[in-house]
Amino acid sequence: MPYFYGIDSLYIILVLPAILLSLFAQMKVSSTFGKYNSVRNHRNITGFDVARRILDRNGLNYIPIERTRGNLTDHYDPKKKVLRLSDSVFSSTSIAALGVAAHECGHAIQHAYGYTPLKIRHAVFPVVRISSTLAVPLIILGFVLATTNLVYVGIVLFAAVVLFQLITLPVEFDASRRALAILSCENYLYEDEMKGARKVLSAAALTYVASALTSLMQLLRFIIIANNRRR
Numbered sequence: 001m002p003y004f005y006g007i008d009s010l011y012i013i014l015v016l017p018a019i020l021l022s023l024f025a026q027m028k029v030s031s032t033f034g035k036y037n038s039v040r041n042h043r044n045i046t047g048f049d050v051a052r053r054i055l056d057r058n059g060l061n062y063i064p065i066e067r068t069r070g071n072l073t074d075h076y077d078p079k080k081k082v083l084r085l086s087d088s089v090f091s092s093t094s095i096a097a098l099g100v101a102a103h104e105c106g107h108a109i110q111h112a113y114g115y116t117p118l119k120i121r122h123a124v125f126p127v128v129r130i131s132s133t134l135a136v137p138l139i140i141l142g143f144v145l146a147t148t149n150l151v152y153v154g155i156v157l158f159a160a161v162v163l164f165q166l167i168t169l170p171v172e173f174d175a176s177r178r179a180l181a182i183l184s185c186e187n188y189l190y191e192d193e194m195k196g197a198r199k200v201l202s203a204a205a206l207t208y209v210a211s212a213l214t215s216l217m218q219l220l221r222f223i224i225i226a227n228n229r230r231r
Contacts, residue, residue: 010221018214025203025210032203033072036096036196037088041189047089047101050188054105055083057186063108067091074100076107078122083108095189099197102183103204106175117170128164131157139222143229151226155219162219165212172208176201 048065055063068074068084076083083104089097110118138154141147180198183189189197 008221008225010224014217014221015214018210018217022207022210022214025206029072029200029203029207032199033088033096033100036099036200037092037094039095039193039196040093041095041098041193043188044093045098045188046091046093047085047097048091050098050183051083051085051101051105053186053188054102054182055108058105058109058112060108060112065090072100074104076104076111078107078111081108081111095193095196096200098183098188099179099200100204102179102188102197103175103201105182106178107171109178110171110175115171115174117167117174121164121167121171124160124164124167128160131160135161143225146229148226148230151222151229155222155226158215158219158222162212162215165208165215169208169212172205176205 048067051065055061055065063081063083066082066084067090068086070086071088073086074084074089085101085104089100107118109115135154135158138157139151140154142149142151142154179201180194183197184191184194
């Protein structure tokens with residue numbers, strides 16, 4: 001297999017383009033959020049306000065909303081049933097903040113109503129947490145020791161990580177779909193404001209797609225290298 005400055009050609013052909021897409025996605029979400037984080041919504045309500053209203057209207061008034069440090073560290077914790085909004089969303093009245101807050105509410109709604117992909121994601125997470133730690137070290141060790149079985153064990157574990165990321169995609173897409181529908185139907189945002197919210201959530205979705213693609217290409221690379229070494 002050809003190598004370029006110590007990097008195999010498969011990495012350059014398969015993985016590097018996906019990594020570049022990931023970098024682009026990260027820059028895209030930062031720039032898009034930054035742009036619409038400076039545009040106030042017409043109702044002048046905060047990310048916290050809209051999240052509280054969405055949760056309450058969906059019968060989730062028992063879910064508390066907490067402020068968490070950082071930028072775009074927003075998430076819903078299904079174990080503790082807590083929705084956490086970052087400093088840049090919690091008290092912000094921007095279009096971007098409402099989009100992000102509504103998206104996280106989408107996850108809370110998914111959890112409350114037993115959205116199947118989310119249930120599958122939660123079920124495989126304990127396995128993936130272990131797989132993500134062991135997969136690459138086992139693959140590398142297998143290559144170093146020329147132990148094919150060890151390599152394939154690592155590949156199977158890495159495949160579990162890829163599967164988890166693929167399952168994450170419909171979960172994220174659905175949460176954004178729910179968020180945009182709520183923001184529009186309940187008039188939290190005007191139609192011209194909805195365009196900004198869509199762009200923010202679309203940019204965020206691209207980061208998940210790019211991450212899954214990167215892992216998928218890395219998995220394909222490992223499989224090809226392993227098969228070539230068996231010959």
